[in-house]
Amino acid sequence: MNEIIIVEKLYKTFGKIEAVNDLSFTVNKGDVYGFLGQNGAGKSTTIRMLLTLVAPTNGSIKIFGKSLIHNRKNILSDIGAMIERPDLYEYLSAYNNLKIFAQLSGIRVTEKILLEQLEVVGLKNRAKDKVKTFSQGMKQRLGIAIALVHNPSLIILDEPTNGLDPQGIADIRNLIISLSRDLKKTVLISSHLLNEIEQVATRILIIDKGKKIIEGTTKELLNPEKTIVKIETNDIKNAYQLLLNSAWQQHLQPLNANYISLVINQNDIPMLNKKLVELNIEVFSLQHRNNLEDYFLKITN
């Protein structure tokens, strides 16, 4: 069975508001499936429907090849989830929080399993401390531990990097990559942080106002032939003029006060760099911009 999640013609309305509208998508085994959309696009509602927290108005959801409505308990026992904030029992220790949710996930809980899981997320030495003493990043890591403790096949993470510092974001990113690459887990990750999704997702779905905008592999969506390159130099006007008189003229974007930008094939970046050196342009930085972000803004606006 290759398809882990099959969503077909899913609808959810709250009164007159259509939160999810005719949404269909498929998540395959081993995918890190990026679920993208602006705030209020319908990501969290869809994820809540996948976890049976919200009942669909219409449509069908199959997970592991079975109908979610008719096999709820069976399916949920093989899913690990973190929905938005990792809300926990603040008056309990990290160990007891993990123990409670591990028990409710239906596994046989041993101290060894719990401490190992806490070690994975770097909280073993804080196991006995109450969660109310934890930073947001530590709570987030404990939330991840709770999602993973019963070794699920499918992991659903809704905005997992919310409120994390850069190091925390990098840790979560590496964890997701490791879950997919080393442990062969299927991960569905929702976020409005395009940069994060771009770095971990193998496939991406973009939704807006509850509707599917586009679905595809990251490579398909991040067309390398139209990469935006941003150049910062000490004399922007002179550099712009030099490029305007060269073969790169056709790729130049209108002049900007802070940088020069060109839309080129990603493979041509070294050639551009070489040309800049030849033209004696002093380059402070040369970077290709997050194409997904441009793409996302273009299609959602």
Added chain:
Amino acid sequence: MYTLFKVELFKIFKRQRTYLSFIGIGAFIIIIQLGLKVDGKELIEFVLGDLSNSFQFNGKMLNGYFVCFVLLQSLLVHVPLLIALISGDLISGEANMGTLRLLLSKPISRTEFVLAKFSAATVYTLLLLVWVAFLSLFISMFIFGTDDMFLLKNDYAVQIAENDVFWRYIGAFFFAGIAMTTVAALAFFLSQFSENSLGPIVATMLIIIILTIFSTMSIPIFNRIKPFMFTTHMVAWKEFFDVKVDAENINIKGSIQHFEKIIHSALILLIHIVAFVSLTIFTIRKKDILS
């Protein structure tokens, strides 16, 4: 469901507020007992009033059984607040903390979720009553000793033989358990409609206070609904302390004057419990978890 039930009990008894109820009741009972130990005779004289001129009382009126009755009369009015404090928080507290969505995304059915939580609330309620029984009955018996129990009703007096009292308290506490579980069921039912604990707790107490006022007022329109209000039946534990008499007006040992009233009231309360829990299951099963 057993795992969830154990988890719920674990959570209840890991919270400090749970023990506040036990400490509060303990302090209240001990203060009243000490007060009665020091100044109890004046209370007895006040209770008897003019009767002491026409009757002669032998033995110790201010005994453990009498003190327990005095304590229960006032305690069973306030214990509902302490029960609402925990039961009213069981679902609203989870919604407030955000843990409700995590719990309900685990492989447990919503019916199991409701039943496990309510069972845990019932255990808490019954433990609180055991605590009340231990302090108000056993400690009073220890401090004041035992003797015949004398009680004044509206238009008659009841004297129950010393060896005929203890089982009545067991029955009264058993009945109080049903009455207090009804309060727990109401608070639990209201708990699902709020995302903070205060709302269900205040609403529960308001309902009890308003219905109790209706129960005590003799207005014809209220009289028609009184038999169906749970508050009317919560005080039926007192029926255990009314004794049948024979043709010579002598107490019949082991009898209860209106046993059928107790059974009737217990049934009405049990119906309320089943109704509140069933309604909770019904609404929770249909509820979208958006907290």
